[in-house]
Amino acid sequence: MVVVRLMNVTKVFRTGVVGVKDINLTVNHKEFMALLGPSGSGKSTTLYLIAGIYRPSSGKIFFDDRDVTNLPPKDRNIGLVFQNWALYPHMRVYDNIAFPLRIKKLPENEIRKKVLETAKMLRIEKLLNRYPWQLSGGQQQRVAIARALVKEPDVLLLDEPLSNLDAQLRISVRAELKRLQKKLGITTIYVTHDQAEALAMADRIAVINNGRIIQIGTPEQVYTKPATVFVGGFLGNPPMNFIEGEIVEEKGKLYIVIAGQKIFAPAHYEPIIRRGGWRKVVVGFRPEDTMILPECRDRNECVKGRVYAVEPMGREYIVVADLGGELVKAIVPRTLVLTDDQEICLCPSLEKIVLFDPKTEKSLEVLAAEKE
Amino acid sequence: MTREVSGDMTKSNLFSKIKDFIHSDAFIFLLPAIILIIVFYLIPIVVSVYMSFTPLKNWNIARYIHEFVGFENYWRFFYMVTHDPTVRPIFITTVVFILVTLAINVLGGLGLAIATFFMGEREASSTQLLWLLPRMTPIAVYSMIWYYFFHGSAIGTLNSILMSLGIIHKPIDWGQSIIPWGPWMIIIFVNGLVGVSYGMIVFTSAISNIPKELVIAARVDGASNWSITKNILIPLLKWHIVYVTTWQMLSLLTTYDHIFLLVEWGLVNRYYGTTWALYIYNMAFTAAEKDLGLAAAAGVILVIVGALLGLLALKILGFEKMVKEPRGDI
Known part of the structure; x- marks a missing residue:
């Protein structure tokens, strides 16, 4: 098995379009790495560079x-x-899976053994005599994975393999694929635009936008500590809320003013704010880390808002709140009864707030680390 | 009794079906095509068949049109094909011409389409343009080019090249002296060059519809160009090969424009440079004694042979399988 390393890789197409710029990425032995980004971000280009279909x-x-x-x-x-x-x-399923081995000119009995083995592993051994058009989407996808695995590759590259499946199937295949990858212990690079897929399956995620890698980290890191406004807004459903705020200091204590209301600046940001002398910031907080109370007690941890809409999602409700003209979302338990235009109190969990620089849109931690 | 009743039933059913069809939207939609087919295909065929049973000569319609000779024209035609030493070469030439030119057209078109598929974009489009030139050149101009190329005197391009290279010492009359290979080579060459572009265009567009991932996947597995061609491109082009082969065969059976000029200008031998279709044309329009009854009989047989060959080709190449598996609206 193999460690894949990209060093300062840039791909400019003949048309002058920049596919990816200055990509640095290390995918460790046996690791499941997701390349996550919107369409046109350069994630597939990166995969094709690793595959050798494109030359950097x-x-x-x-x-x-x-x-x-x-x-x-x-x-x-x-x-x-x-x-x-x-x-x-x-070609029948059998011949599809056998194709890479036939190209390698392996003896036919060895091909047979390997094809059957791989087919069994993916539970498609009963479909070997069918043609692709006789298979369901999920079965076709297994055949495609079998064809990729049958030659025992050092690196498995997957280019949005689940996006042609229907939503239900996608979720069930996702767990299966993750398990298969762990079992085989094969270095895997997985391209997707679906943040849920990346979070669910990957050991680490590389978030790509505009041909550049923005952040690499575990799903936990990328989700809770987004390096930029883009990452916070791309991951999560609903994504992170962003609202502009201003830092003020009163009696030696730092506050953030949002929509004309003061809340405490998160404790872990105090040294960063003081050292950087930050005044204007973008406050990011996740809907599920936000509590909604019927009324505010004066605790400087919450801000007043108004219910804009309530979206019942089954397991929980999403409350869209109007915060001085800005719409933010919060996930609340079903037990909370709210009506439109009702005054509420929005309490983002202070230790989970992420602050960003409005100009560069990078998080203050990242900027502080860059300075050092 | 019962049989008659059921016979009546089907008859009235058929009429009501035709009636329904005439009143349907489909009829209006198909009307222009139906009119064209009737005017330019059915009526000429009926007229030809009618003519083939008359001793019509020299367009003297008033005199011969009501005279019937039964199958005499057909017997005469068969007798000439089997016994007339000036007619027999025409049929041998037709067979050789169609088989060889067809092979060149289909294989050449396929080869070009596949070759350009593996080329860079710029090389591919200029190669294709080059091969389209014969198709784009007016027939007379194009024939003129090859007339001078194969000309039997020292001004012929081929002769002067070979002479200046010292390979031959006096000009060869390619189309008149090397019988039958000379005239065959020339008419096959001239028509083959025109026909290749048709297959090339059909196959090129078919290849461009093959998902590029199929080729990339094979490439990643280490497949060579040849292996991709053999295992992926050609199997996926099967139906297009069927179509181009059938189409080209039928158009070769009836083509005579280039050949007509080459024969008229005396570049190729009149007997080993003439095909069936041109023979009919000559008999009806250019011969001293225009034997229209015989020409019509030969034409009718040509149409029947064409239809049979077309059906046979589609049968052999498995056309009904292509029709049976609808891949569009399921």
Whole structure:
């Protein structure tokens, strides 16, 4: 198995379009890495660079210590699964899975053994005589994964393999794929635009936007400590709330003023704010880390707002609140009864607030770390 | 009794079906095509069949049109094909011409489409443009180019090249002296070059509809260009190959424009450079004694042979399988 390293990789297409810029990424041995980003962000480009389908304009790609930057795809020993699965429509499932081995000119009895083994692992051994168009989406997807795995690749590359499945199936396949990856212990890079998929499956997530990697971290880190406003707004459903705030100091204590109301600045931000001399900030807080009370007691932890709309989601309710003209969301238990335009009190959990610089949109922690 | 009743039933059913069809939207939609088919296909066929049973000569319609000779024209035609030494070469030429040109058209088109698929974009489009030139050039101009190329005197391009290279010492009359290979080579070459572009365009557009991921996946697995061609492109182009083969075969059976000019200008031998379709044309329009009854009979047989060959080709190549599996609206 293999460690994949990208060093300062840039891809500029012939048309002048910049695919990715200055990508630095290390995917560890046996790791499940998700490349997460909106469409056109460069995540698939990154995957194709690793696969060798694209050559980088500059930078280097290593598999362990082997420089594969200029190796063609076939010499990299990778398994690739596409969004549309790319099964050969004129070949039966068996021949589809056997294809990579036949190209390698393995003896037919060995091919047979490996195909059956892989098919059994993915529970498609009963479908080997069918044509792709006779299979359901979920089955086609398994065949595509079997075809990628049958040649025992060093790296498994998945390009949105679940996005052609219906929502229900996607969720069940997600757990299965994660388990399979752990069982095989194969270094896996998974491209997706679905933040839930990335959070659910990956060991680490690399968030990509506009051809650049914005943040790399565990799902926990990326979710709770987004490095930029973009990351906070891209992950989570509903995503993080953002509202502009101003820092004021009264009697040696720091406060943030949101919508004309004062709340305490989170304790862990105090040194950063003082050192950076921050005045204007963007306050980010997650809907599920926000409490709603019928009325505010004067505690400087909550702000007054008004109910804009209530969205019952089954398990919980999403309350859309009007905070001095800005709409923010909070997830509340079903037991809370609220009516539209009712005055409420919104209490973001102070220790979970993330503060961002309004200009660079980077979090204050990241900016502080960059300065050091 | 019962049989008659059921016979009546089907008859009235058929009439009411036709009636329904005439009143339907589909009829209005199909009307322009139906009119075109009737005017330019059915009526000429009926006229030809009628003519083939008359001894019509030299367009003297008033005199011959009411005379019937039964199948005499057909017997005469068969007798000429089997016994007339000036007619037999025409049929051998037709068979050779169609088989060889068809192979060149289909394989050449396929080869070009696949080759350009593996080329860079710019090389591919200029290659395709180059091969489209014969198709875009007016027939007379295009024929003129090859007339001078294969000309039998020293001004012929081929002759002057070979002579300046010292390979030959006096000009060869390619189309008249090397019988039958000379004229065959020339008419096959000239028509083959035109026909290749048709297959190329059909196959190129078919290849561009194959999802690129299929090729990338094979490439990642280490497949060579040849292996991708053999295992992926050609199987997926099967129906297009069926279509192009059938279409080209039928159009080769009836084409005569380039050949007509090459024969008229004396570039190729009149007997080994003429095909069935041109023979009919000559008999009806350019011969000293225009034997229209015979021409019509030969034409009718040509249509029947064309229809049979077309059906046979579709049968052999499995057309009904393509029709049976609808891939659109399921």
